[in-house]
Amino acid sequence: MEDLNAVEILIVEDNPQDAELTLRAIRKNNLANKFYVAEDGEEALDFIFCKGKYASRNFSNPPKVIFLDLKLPKVSGLEVLQEIKSDSRTKSLPVVMVTSSREDPDIRKAYELGVNSYVVKPVNFEDFLNAMSQTGLYWLLVNQPPRN
Numbered sequence: 001m002e003d004l005n006a007v008e009i010l011i012v013e014d015n016p017q018d019a020e021l022t023l024r025a026i027r028k029n030n031l032a033n034k035f036y037v038a039e040d041g042e043e044a045l046d047f048i049f050c051k052g053k054y055a056s057r058n059f060s061n062p063p064k065v066i067f068l069d070l071k072l073p074k075v076s077g078l079e080v081l082q083e084i085k086s087d088s089r090t091k092s093l094p095v096v097m098v099t100s101s102r103e104d105p106d107i108r109k110a111y112e113l114g115v116n117s118y119v120v121k122p123v124n125f126e127d128f129l130n131a132m133s134q135t136g137l138y139w140l141l142v143n144q145p146p147r148n
Helices: 016-028 043-049 077-086 106-114 124-143
Strands: 009-012 035-038 066-069 095-099 117-122
Touching: 009 016, 009 124, 016 035, 016 043, 016 117, 016 124, 043 066, 043 077, 066 077, 066 124, 077 095, 095 124, 106 117, 117 124
Parallel strands: 009 035, 009 066, 066 095, 095 117
Antiparallel strands: none
C-alpha cells in the first residue's frame, strides 16, 4: 500500500493525459519521490483535509505543493483553492493553478483567492513538459516554505 503521508506533490487533474504528462515531467527531473493524483475537486479536498477514504492520513504531513486544475468535476478548482486558502491549517500550502484557461476572470479570481502561481497549459507536448518541469523545480527545490 502506498504511503499517503509521504506525498510531496498533489496533482488534481481530471484529464488522465494531462495528469500523465505532469507525472512524466516530474519523473524526468527526479523532482519528487511521492505524488498522488486526485481526479476531482472533492477527492482533492478529502485528501488535503484527511476526510472520507483519506481519514487515516496524517494531517500534519501535507503535500509540498498542489498542482490544481481549474475545471474539475464535483468541486471546481477555484472552490478547492478557496477551501485551502480559507483554512488556517492549510492556507500556507503552495497551490499552482495548472489550466488551459487564459481567461482574465479566471486568472483574476484565482489570485484573489490566494493562488501562488497560475500556469497556462501549453498545447505543444514538449512545451508542456518543460513548463511543468520548471514549475516543479521552483516549488520543490527553490521555494523556501515556512517551517511547521
